Amino acid sequence: MTLHFPNMAEPAGRTLGDEEVAALERVIRSGMLNSVWGTEARSLEHEIGELYGSRHAVACSSGTAALHLSVVAAAPDPGDEIITTPITDFGTVAPILAQNAVPVFADVDPSDGNLDPDAVAALIGPRTRAIMAVHLFGAPARIGALRALADEHGLTLIEDCAQAWLTELPGGALAGTAGHVGTLSLQQWKHITCGDGGLTVTDDDELARRMRLFADKGWDRAAGRSHESLGLNYRMTELQAAVARAQLAKLPGVVAARRRTAAELVEALRGLDGVLESGVLETGGHGVRGGERAGTGEGRRVIRLPRPDGHAWWLFPLVLPAGDAPELAEHLSAAGIPARPGYLRDPLNRAPLWRRPIYGTSHHPLEGYRPAACPAAERLVDSTLLVIDWNEHYTSEHVAAIADAVRRYRAEA
Ligand SMILES: *Cc1c(COP(=O)(O)O)cnc(C)c1O
Numbered sequence: 001m002t003l004h005f006p007n008m009a010e011p012a013g014r015t016l017g018d019e020e021v022a023a024l025e026r027v028i029r030s031g032m033l034n035s036v037w038g039t040e041a042r043s044l045e046h047e048i049g050e051l052y053g054s055r056h057a058v059a060c061s062s063g064t065a066a067l068h069l070s071v072v073a074a075a076p077d078p079g080d081e082i083i084t085t086p087i088t089d090f091g092t093v094a095p096i097l098a099q100n101a102v103p104v105f106a107d108v109d110p111s112d113g114n115l116d117p118d119a120v121a122a123l124i125g126p127r128t129r130a131i132m133a134v135h136l137f138g139a140p141a142r143i144g145a146l147r148a149l150a151d152e153h154g155l156t157l158i159e160d161c162a163q164a165w166l167t168e169l170p171g172g173a174l175a176g177t178a179g180h181v182g183t184l185s186l187q188q189w190k191h192i193t194c195g196d197g198g199l200t201v202t203d204d205d206e207l208a209r210r211m212r213l214f215a216d217k218g219w220d221r222a223a224g225r226s227h228e229s230l231g232l233n234y235r236m237t238e239l240q241a242a243v244a245r246a247q248l249a250k251l252p253g254v255v256a257a258r259r260r261t262a263a264e265l266v267e268a269l270r271g272l273d274g275v276l277e278s279g280v281l282e283t284g285g286h287g288v289r290g291g292e293r294a295g296t297g298e299g300r301r302v303i304r305l306p307r308p309d310g311h312a313w314w315l316f317p318l319v320l321p322a323g324d325a326p327e328l329a330e331h332l333s334a335a336g337i338p339a340r341p342g343y344l345r346d347p348l349n350r351a352p353l354w355r356r357p358i359y360g361t362s363h364h365p366l367e368g369y370r371p372a373a374c375p376a377a378e379r380l381v382d383s384t385l386l387v388i389d390w391n392e393h394y395t396s397e398h399v400a401a402i403a404d405a406v407r408r409y410r411a412e413a
Helices: 018-030 040-052 063-074 094-098 117-123 143-153 205-215 238-270 324-334 375-384 396-411
Strands: 056-060 081-084 102-105 128-134 156-160 181-185 198-202 275-277 303-305 315-319 339-341 385-389
Touching: 018 238, 040 056, 040 198, 040 238, 056 063, 056 205, 063 094, 063 128, 063 156, 063 181, 063 198, 063 205, 094 102, 117 143, 128 143, 143 156, 198 205, 238 275, 238 303, 238 396, 315 324, 324 339, 324 375, 324 385, 324 396, 375 385
Parallel strands: 081 102, 081 128, 128 156, 156 181, 275 303
Antiparallel strands: 056 198, 181 198, 303 315, 315 385, 339 385
16 A cells, blocks of 8 residues: 655646646736736735735735845845744755844744744844844744834744744634744745745835835836835745636635644544643743753653644644654654754754855855854754645555554654
8 A cells, every 4th residue: 555645846746736727828928928018917916915915015026036126125234133943944054144234043932843932032232233033844933022022122933934934823813923024935945926026014114115116126117217225136926926826715614724734633643542632832932842861861762743723734744852853754654754963954043054154265255154062952943843645635644644644653662
């Protein structure tokens, strides 16, 4: 028996269909493929603004572009610092470098890999300009505590929601609406896709103005052929926007289906001996210290389940005792289940790039820069974190196969 696990690189693992084909045909037959003069990207922005309840949405060419726009909106001076997480896509960090700002990596909560607000607080200094939080794998980051820090210190809070379409914060608001700017990605591996594409959402008129200008060569189209500020061409095409709009209509179904099967897996694993729930967060931003054997009295092969609250299940993460994640990943892979240890090869504070010049032969303004250690993040990536690919087309059969493989692994202990 080999049960196929649909993935996001094939039709069976996507929601692409007749609606997207019709949308593309509509645009192509209109003769207008560019969003400056077309209607699709502006309509997409309107629809995203409605969904997120935000005054502004700005469409752009990728999630990385959206993050670049958000850093531009925060307006760091060269050398200013932006605090972010070492467990994320490089698209979170590249825009900081592009604006000649300095990424400062804060450590994460070992129970879910999201930024630890206490670690962030300890790194805020006179040059800190912004905090970039990531809702990792679709689990809500501690955004309330981070917003309080941002307000206290006059910082811009950016929420990277590339993995967190329709993630809900405590109280029910959507992730992306609690910070000053939220960003979304439409890249191939996200909940919905148009190949590549991005969006930012904000309620702030001035931040929206800066982002719009930067995405369009600093060109205020109402003012004639004249350039107000530095900008690139980060425009989304009408083709991307039309597909994204068709995908957006399917988003609630995608997230609901992922939530349904993820809840089934949580339920199936919950009953196993040695499988623990990640507890309710303690105050101060510390989650339960998942995956730590010392001092907890937990034996080998203890598995910590993700907290389902608000989760959008981009991936399904598990936290295990040190060293067990690669072992279980191998066991699951052998059973045909798409699971990987660590998510990244290296947390971004340990990426090879910091050892090399960044701009030509120069590091400026990062001379002598070496990111600090982030022990919790390093431990997750090196030995305690396992991620299972998730998909809206999984059925109870897929869930049962995963639960069964975990059960068999534990039986071998
Ligand atoms: C995918 C991703 C990005 C980058 O988005 P692109 O559309 O691929 O540029 C940024 N941050 C996170 C957390 C991501 O998962």
